[in-house]
Amino acid sequence: MKILVVGSGGREHALAWKLAQSERVQMVYVAPGNGGTAADARLVNVDITDPAALADFVVAEHIALTLVGPEAPLAAGIVNLFRSRGLKIFGPTREAAQLESSKDFAKAFMQRHGIPTATYQSFSDAAQAHAYVDANGAPIVIKADGLAAGKGVVVAMSLEEAHAAVDHMLSDNAFGDAGARIVIEEFLAGEEASFIVMCDGKHVLPMATSQDHKRLKDQDQGPNTGGMGAYSPAPIVTPAMHARVMREIINPTIQGMAKDGITFTGFLYAGLMIDAEGNPRTLEFNCRMGDPETQPIMARLKSDYVTVLEHACNGTLDQVELEWDRRTAVGVVMAAAGYPDSPRKGDVIEGIPVETPECVTFHAGTQVVDGKLQTNGGRVLCVVGLGDSVKMAQKQAYEGVDKIRFDGAQFRRDIGWRGVR
Ligand code: AMP
Ligand code: GLY
Numbered sequence: 327m328k329i330l331v332v333g334s335g336g337r338e339h340a341l342a343w344k345l346a347q348s349e350r351v352q353m354v355y356v357a358p359g360n361g362g363t364a365a366d367a368r369l370v371n372v373d374i375t376d377p378a379a380l381a382d383f384v385v386a387e388h389i390a391l392t393l394v395g396p397e398a399p400l401a402a403g404i405v406n407l408f409r410s411r412g413l414k415i416f417g418p419t420r421e422a423a424q425l426e427s428s429k430d431f432a433k434a435f436m437q438r439h440g441i442p443t444a445t446y447q448s449f450s451d452a453a454q455a456h457a458y459v460d461a462n463g464a465p466i467v468i469k470a471d472g473l474a475a476g477k478g479v480v481v482a483m484s485l486e487e488a489h490a491a492v493d494h495m496l497s498d499n500a501f502g503d504a505g506a507r508i509v510i511e512e513f514l515a516g517e518e519a520s521f522i523v524m525c526d527g528k529h530v531l532p533m534a535t536s537q538d539h540k541r542l543k544d545q546d547q548g549p550n551t552g553g554m555g556a557y558s559p560a561p562i563v564t565p566a567m568h569a570r571v572m573r574e575i576i577n578p579t580i581q582g583m584a585k586d587g588i589t590f591t592g593f594l595y596a597g598l599m600i601d602a603e604g605n606p607r608t609l610e611f612n613c614r615m616g617d618p619e620t621q622p623i624m625a626r627l628k629s630d631y632v633t634v635l636e637h638a639c640n641g642t643l644d645q646v647e648l649e650w651d652r653r654t655a656v657g658v659v660m661a662a663a664g665y666p667d668s669p670r671k672g673d674v675i676e677g678i679p680v681e682t683p684e685c686v687t688f689h690a691g692t693q694v695v696d697g698k699l700q701t702n703g704g705r706v707l708c709v710v711g712l713g714d715s716v717k718m719a720q721k722q723a724y725e726g727v728d729k730i731r732f733d734g735a736q737f738r739r740d741i742g743w744r745g746v747r
Contacts, residue, residue: 328353329632330372330384332404333395334360336659336690336708337617340624341393341631342369343688348632355389361699362689362707377404381411390414391639397473397614400592401427414639416524418592418613422583425594425611429478429509430471432611439582441575442607446511452496458510459488465513470495472504477666479550481513514609516601517744519560520619521571524634525580527589529643531634532572534626534650535563536619537744542666544740551666552705555741557656557716558622562600562744571598571606579611591638595619621688621708622655656719656742657710658727662691662701663734669704675732678707685711685726701732716745 327350331342339362346354346368356363357380359371374380377399384392391414394400403420417423424431436443444467449455459466468491470478478501482488488510494500495508520538524531537560542548563571575596583590595612615623624631628649637646662669669691678687678699688710691703707730711722720742727737 327351327632328355328387328389330355330357330380330389330392331395332357332380332392332399334358335395335617336688336705337615337620338395339363339688339690340621341395341615343686344624344627344631345393348630350630350632355387357383360689361692361694361702362687364694377402377407380404381408381413384408384413385411391416391635393417393635395614397423397426397612400613401473405592416592416635416638418590419588421588422590422592423613425579425583426613427473428471429469429610430507433509433511435582435586436608439578439585441578441582442605444512444514444607444609446509448507448509450496450507452492455492455496455508455510456489459485459492462510462512464488467511467513468492468495469509469511470501470504471507471509472501474501474504478504481550514599514601514607516599517562518609519563519598519600520556520595520616521563521576521598522593522595522615522619522623523576524638524643525590525592525594526638526641526643527591528641530572530576530580531638531643531646531648532568533648534558534623535560535568536616536623537562538616538619539738539741542736544738549666551661553616553618553659554661554738555656555658555708556616556619556622557654557719557742557745558619558626559654560745567600567604567606571596575606575608617690618657618659618705618708621657621710625655625657625686625710625712626651626653651712653712653714654716654719654742654745655710655712656716656723657708658723658737658741659705660707660709660727660730661705661736662703663736665704665736669701670734671700671702673701673732673734675699675701675706675730677729677731679726679729684713684722685709687726687730706732706735716742720746
């Protein structure tokens with residue numbers, strides 16, 4: 327069987343790596359892929375990004391099913407297009423992907439269906455937005471409505487920052503159409519967790535839990551990023567918390583979408599904030615796997631993922647029970663110089679260790695130029711270590727990280743720290 331993975335990040339490398347381990351797979355294509363998927367003998371990069379051209383490729387190559395990594399093609403309707411051509415694809419339709427592609431849609435949806443989240447209001451008028459900020463005070467959170475590649479959220483600790491964010495998005499048009507409308511919401515304190523499930527339209531299958539590290543620097547300092555590392559499982563999601571999140575957030579979301587006339591298929595990722603009293607609230611929805619959460623999650627998955635995806639496409643996820651490695655996986659992102667503002671490209675990467683049962687390196691922003699591996703984006707690599715405790719997994723991951731060299735490399739030394747306490 328042949329499979330296509332759409333995307334070029336560390337998430338897609340990890341998904342393709344996992345799928346290629348299946349005995350049932352003959353070939354995994356990655357479109358467009360990266361330097362790591364290019365180097366793996368079991369994977370083949372395909373230089374196509376246009377959805378219609380990808381559908382043609384799938385037909386020509388007799389590809390059995392397609393898995394989509396990033397949000398942009400989902401929001402553009404790649405699932406609608408593939409299905410209209412009778413092709414098997416796992417992901418949300420354009421309509422379902424609005425849970426991620428419009429914060430205003432997601433907030434109104436949560437309010438309508440009683441799903442716990444921060445109180446909010448939406449604005450397209452700057453004067454009204456400024457007045458709302460003044461009326462509510464800081465800290466307060468300003469979000470661009472549309473997709474902004476992880477840059478559209480400002481957690482403003484002062485009124486000054488909040489007003490500046492409103493001006494940046496509404497008056498200076500910093501995110502174009504994506505920021506023509508903004509959501510202003512209550513600041514929530516607590517600990518975050520990533521709660522990701524697969525949905526086939528009828529059934530829900532939870533993936534292993536995980537926790538991301540959004541800030542660039544150790545001890546959660548510095549600017550927000552796409553994610554500097556993640557580990558799985560996340561101890562804060564106890565079995566009781568898991569049951570509660572399913573009951574209060576995940577199931578009402580799938581049912582709410584159905585009530586609104588939208589069948590949800592694909593990954594549903596609830597970004598949670600769990601307060602000091604242990605109440606989970608939804609910060610955001612994504613309609614895809616997380617990056618870098620996917621890397622430690624796939625490193626722990628023991629089940630054949632091809633079979634799981636087939637069930638997901640056929641509406642039979644109720645027949646699947648996922649088997650997980652009992653070890654903890656810690657994934658450390660190595661980012662380029664200048665990330666997140668202006669990542670430098672073209673630095674030569676050396677020393678990536680050979681994969682072992684305790685350590686695997688997934689590529690993101692890498693490419694091979696004249697036979698040499700170079701940086702080619704903000705997040706460059708994610709080194710995943712596995713161990714019987716968070717500490718032991720950290721040790722494995724950082725032994726890998728310490729072997730890798732490229733100029734200007736930035737990474738955190740404390741990925742998984744909340745799980746060590
Ligand atoms: P989002 O893309 O909505 O998940 O926001 C990115 C990050 O901003 C989250 O992972 C949180 O760290 C932070 N954040 C978002 N919304 C809030 C909120 N209401 N209160 C506190 N922090 C938030
Ligand atoms: N790691 C956060 C995200 O994928 O959105």
